[in-house]
Amino acid sequence: DIVMTQSPDSLAVSLGERATINCKSSQSVLYSSNSKNYLAWYQQKPGRPPKLLIYWASTRESGVPDRFSGSGSGTDFTLTISSLQAEDVAVYYCQQYYSSPPTFGPGTKVDIK
């Protein structure tokens, strides 16, 4: 199985400031034949199901604000919230779909400082 790790475990950011979450896979999730990274990001607010934010490492899901962006390739990825809003308080998970079983990271909790 591909093991996903995330850092930090939690972070607190002032409103309007940038939040950066890192995700690392134990092996590359870059598929050479199509040059796509098989990685997604989700947001989970308290008491709610996860919500898809980004897939193919950097493609925003329809309706997701453009303050959310994904980057990275191979084994190292980043989710950036460019200007943190109060409604962004949540736990964020990365997930690889390069191989079965799909695996999730342990999550990063984002709070307001």
Add this chain to the structure above:
Amino acid sequence: QITLKESGPTLVKPTQTLTLTCTLSGFALTTNGVGVGWIRQPPGKALEWLALIHWDDDKHYSPSLKSRLTITKDPSKNQVVLTMTNMDPVDTATYYCARKVGPVKIGWFGPWGQGVLVTVSS
């Protein structure tokens, strides 16, 4: 609008078999490329993928739970059913179903159902 809704018992006893149903709306299991997965989340912990079934009945299971899981579909009811045998207190979790997306075998998931909290206790 695409929605998924989980249903099933909220309390099961150790050693019992859990049966959960996911009812789909806004998309059909008979459509080429469609898949539905089950993912669980113990209280306060991370997400764990369990199983996935595709429109063509292709199935994938978590290797660590494969011996206990069965995923099936009923296209006439637009439902996906997950059974898990020999339930244990460590299986206490919120169980979600979600639509699998993407032109790949495994893919990403969205949207998700609201989830059902299943407690395993005698």
